[in-house]
Amino acid sequence: MLPLLVVSALAAVQSLAYEQTLGFNSAPIVETRSLDEIYHAALAEGGVVTFWLGGDEKGDEDAIKKEFEGKFPGMTLNLTTDLSKYHNGRFDEQLAAGHVYVDSIAFQTVHDFPRWEEQGALLHYAPVGFDKIYPPMRDVRAAYYGILTVGWAGKWNTDKLPGIAAPIEWEDWLRPEFKDKLVLTYPNDDDAVLYAFDLIMQQYGKSWFERLLKQNPRWVRGTRTPDTVMQASNSSWAASFTSDGLFPTSNINVSHPVQGSFVTWFQLAAIPKDAPHPEGAKLLHNFMLTKEWQATRGSWPVRSDVEPPTGYPAIFEMPGTNITYFREWMSDRAKLERLRTWFEDKLGSAQGLSPLIDGI
Known part of the structure; x- marks a missing residue:
């Protein structure tokens, strides 16, 4: 019973x-x-x-x-x-x-x-x-x-990357100056990040991701974590495209793709x-x-x-964006699970505490 x-x-x-x-x-x-x-x-x-x-x-x-x-x-x-x-x-x-x-x-x-x-x-x-x-x-x-x-942007710390040409399109983030500089949120830990990578790779292909991995990015949990890491004076990590924000600050510049698609x-x-x-x-x-x-x-x-x-x-x-498409994309949970599993296979499971308690 x-x-x-x-x-x-x-x-x-x-x-x-x-x-x-x-x-x-x-x-x-x-x-x-x-x-x-x-x-x-x-x-x-x-x-x-x-x-x-x-x-x-x-x-x-x-x-x-x-x-x-x-x-x-x-x-x-x-x-x-x-x-x-x-x-x-x-x-x-x-x-x-x-x-x-x-x-x-x-x-x-x-x-x-x-x-x-x-x-x-x-x-x-x-x-x-x-x-x-x-x-x-x-x-x-x-x-x-x-x-x-919510609207995302590409961001880079102008103190750590002074004088660089603004990265606008997604292939720009593969330039040599971003080697060992990118801090990105795990796509297999957040649906909005997964959406971002799906948008990019449907346009630029799997080879874009393979080239991104050669940039040796740091993977973190939470979409606000990259902002904190980029701002830290004791960190060499200096750029990200997995967080929100439309306006530059004193040392953080922002950009949005025109040919590519970004998250809103x-x-x-x-x-x-x-x-x-x-x-x-x-x-x-x-x-x-x-x-x-x-x-x-x-x-x-x-x-x-x-x-x-x-x-x-x-x-x-x-x-560069279609704010209504995210809702349509989110409705296909089976597709999202296939994408999540694919990225987990490439990156491993998301490491670290929840971004709400990780102290970053």
């Missing part, structure tokens, strides 16, 4: 995991309240929001917590940043147990959201400004939608249907979708009525 807890968990799964179409009850709640009205409703609910955000450094998005709590006194944002590939399984565990305790989710694992919507696990809710989100970035019934975008995607967000603090979650989503918040992210906005980052065209006019 199955233990009672297992039976209960199975029953909870069965109560959610059914096809929703014939219920004919998917019309979204369309927000008409002001931000201030939602704020007071969230305070009355308890003033708490539990938010899970995909990222690979614990302090990655602490600015969101500071901004949110500063804007809305009395509100507490319990923000947990972790790898999306771990967050999604933990959310599935909550659904399986019939005990959802997270109020808002925003993950890189964009392939999961249609499944959760089909299971009836997500609230159909259109925040203010939902109609301004680019149509490819939003579900027609507002179960999920883009909340922020939109992080999907949703409110679980059984979120314990739905008003708090609504406040958070409405806040993050304001024109003001979208304009200050240092990346492309998800709203069509917000100007792109200074010096860049709108995301759908940016050469």
